[in-house]
Amino acid sequence: xxxxxxxxxxxxxxxxxxxxxxxxxxxxxxxxxxxxxxxxxxxxxxxxxxxxxxxxxxxxxxxxxxxxxxxxxxxxxxxxxxxxxxxxxxxxxxxxxxxxxxxxxxxxxxxxxxxxxxxxxxxxxxxxxxxxxxxxxxxxxxxxxxxxxxxxxxxxxxxxxxxxxxxxxxxxxxxxxxxxxxxxxxxxxxxxxxxxxxxxxxxxxxxxxxxxxxxxxxxxxxxxxxxxxxxxxxxxxxxxxxxxxxxxxxxxx
Amino acid sequence: xxxxxxxxxxxxxxxxxxxxxxxxxxxxxxxxxxxxxxxxxxxxxxxxxxxxxxxxxxxxxxxxxxxxxxxxxxxxxxxxxxxxxxxxxxxxxxxxxxxxxxxxxxxxxxxxxxxxxxxxxxxxxxxxxxxxxxxxxxxxxxxxxxxxxxxxxxxxxxxxxxxxxxxxxxxxxxxxxxxxxxxxxxxxxxxxxxxxxxxxxxxxxxxxxxxxxxxxxxxxxxxxxxxxxxxxxxxxxxxxxxxxxxxxxxxxxxxxxxxxxxxxxxxxxxxxxxxxxxxxxxxxxxxxxxxxxxxxxxxxxxxxxxxxxxxxxxxxxxxxxxxxxxxxxxxxxxxxxxxxxxxxxxxxxxxxxxxxxxxxxxxxxxxxxxxxxxxxxxx
Ligand code: SF4
Ligand code: SF4
Numbered sequence: 001x002x003x004x005x006x007x008x009x010x011x012x013x014x015x016x017x018x019x020x021x022x023x024x025x026x027x028x029x030x031x032x033x034x035x036x037x038x039x040x041x042x043x044x045x046x047x048x049x050x051x052x053x054x055x056x057x058x059x060x061x062x063x064x065x066x067x068x069x070x071x072x073x074x075x076x077x078x079x080x081x082x083x084x085x086x087x088x089x090x091x092x093x094x095x096x097x098x099x100x101x102x103x104x105x106x107x108x109x110x111x112x113x114x115x116x117x118x119x120x121x122x123x124x125x126x127x128x129x130x131x132x133x134x135x136x137x138x139x140x141x142x143x144x145x146x147x148x149x150x151x152x153x154x155x156x157x158x159x160x161x162x163x164x165x166x167x168x169x170x171x172x173x174x175x176x177x178x179x180x181x182x183x184x185x186x187x188x189x190x191x192x193x194x195x196x197x198x199x200x201x202x203x204x205x206x207x208x209x210x211x212x213x214x215x216x217x218x219x220x221x222x223x224x225x226x227x228x229x230x231x232x233x234x235x236x237x238x239x240x241x242x243x244x245x246x247x248x249x250x251x252x253x
Numbered sequence: 254x255x256x257x258x259x260x261x262x263x264x265x266x267x268x269x270x271x272x273x274x275x276x277x278x279x280x281x282x283x284x285x286x287x288x289x290x291x292x293x294x295x296x297x298x299x300x301x302x303x304x305x306x307x308x309x310x311x312x313x314x315x316x317x318x319x320x321x322x323x324x325x326x327x328x329x330x331x332x333x334x335x336x337x338x339x340x341x342x343x344x345x346x347x348x349x350x351x352x353x354x355x356x357x358x359x360x361x362x363x364x365x366x367x368x369x370x371x372x373x374x375x376x377x378x379x380x381x382x383x384x385x386x387x388x389x390x391x392x393x394x395x396x397x398x399x400x401x402x403x404x405x406x407x408x409x410x411x412x413x414x415x416x417x418x419x420x421x422x423x424x425x426x427x428x429x430x431x432x433x434x435x436x437x438x439x440x441x442x443x444x445x446x447x448x449x450x451x452x453x454x455x456x457x458x459x460x461x462x463x464x465x466x467x468x469x470x471x472x473x474x475x476x477x478x479x480x481x482x483x484x485x486x487x488x489x490x491x492x493x494x495x496x497x498x499x500x501x502x503x504x505x506x507x508x509x510x511x512x513x514x515x516x517x518x519x520x521x522x523x524x525x526x527x528x529x530x531x532x533x534x535x536x537x538x539x540x541x542x543x544x545x546x547x548x549x550x551x552x553x554x555x556x557x558x559x560x561x562x563x564x565x566x567x568x569x570x571x572x573x574x575x576x577x578x579x580x581x582x583x584x585x586x587x588x589x590x591x592x593x594x595x596x597x598x599x600x601x602x603x604x605x606x607x608x609x610x611x612x613x614x615x616x617x618x619x620x621x622x623x624x625x626x627x628x629x630x631x632x
Contacts, residue, residue: 059622070630071623071626071627071630072623072627073623073630074627074630108631109631110599110605110631111599111606112627114620114623114624116620116623117617117620
């Protein structure tokens, strides 16, 4: 059976195709101003027996395409268990939101917390800050790891952090150290969410920000827990949706 | 059948506005209340009409923010907003406001409100130990009695208080009877319907009218249960909503939960099950009132074991599948208390729990929806 999962977020859309239990294809695009148009474009030409939509655009997509929907919480939980069987904690940091999910032994969600009220502590925050410092987002994490000392950025709000960065630059602080300070701000926020929701055991880290080596290393030091990252961490939600679609289809057949 | 009843409810509610006017013309007084802690029996004993005034709508909040800080509980802003913009007929009808020193935001807001209307503030203790708090609280209630006597120019006798207690006990008993119909599985009413009924039956000039109407609705619901008529199935997740008060206009969380396929069957809040207590009719009426009202389990009390006890009882009796704890933005007491509620729900009952913090605006609907849907996936 071929199943598809589509994760329509506010910044990007991912689509994953599964053939039975193996991941066959992944696609990705920007959400832009027309999420449904973009989503349609993304799945053009793909063949599948069943599809689940997740992410903020899920309900719109459902109306247009007669697809079932699930929340990104359940999708990420399912994806994490596929990539790392037995996973009990998921940290997802995407473009516009972050969440921590706690699962029980059988992979069922038992608790979660989300931050989606502001860009603070998300991929968007890092992107804006990289730009302000003149770094490319792709190497921002590496730059942060080159820092020789800790520099504390206390503002977590993107707007305030921007002005804090401006004044640090004006004071002649080292850009790598500022970068590290910004990464640590995101790490501390994720760590406190982890401590609240699911304080023990390995953490499956998903979402685009899991590609940032600076965040990964600093987070590992901060929480002192094993961090597991799927090969394409940004595809985790879509993968989970595809798997859930397949499981539902099988049950119904 | 249900539809007709809702129509009737609407008609009676509209008629009620006219009724209040008639009563006022006859020289009767109207007393407005903002909180469950105020013993309305005393006003009823003075032949006054009592009206609950708690603000439940977004509309007047902007006007309120001209004087109140933005990061304040929307219930407080809405209440004050209705007062300053003079857009609530019930506030307009009120000759006097009886307020309480509950949370900080509310008690300071009443200072501003007193520029608009006479406000009598009851100094509410924040601890329910009778040894410490009963005496001062009873004094406050005695004072209120005098204040109301002066306002209405009527003597509030023990007999009148006892009669009022009996009447309001009956009202509360009826309300409980009505709210208990949702114990049936599946429930004959949606949570939204229950919110509407409870809200609209709250303003009657003639208490007996409200009691009769609630009984009529409860009777109808029992018939529906008998006939197994319900908008739901036995599979529908049954949700208990706890926390801050809600009403028409501040019911968005109930709406989203029910749009997502669940049924809110129980309300552990001031607009719901917290109103179902009974005042002891055997005791001296002033003492009985003082004791019972001081025992209301609101988060402004510390500690607030009563809420935990009430929740335990309700979770079992209503066969609850999940608990949503609602906090209005900037309400510290309910926000912090959520920690205990989460522990109770998850550890003692092993049920899914969701804490939501929001305000009256619609701006976060999608954010709430994803949390609520994910919560329902856990049931
Ligand atoms: S929640 Fe507490 S303060 Fe608010 S109306 Fe109820 S009893 Fe009063
Ligand atoms: S909801 Fe909280 S902050 Fe608002 S009036 Fe009630 S106790 Fe006060």
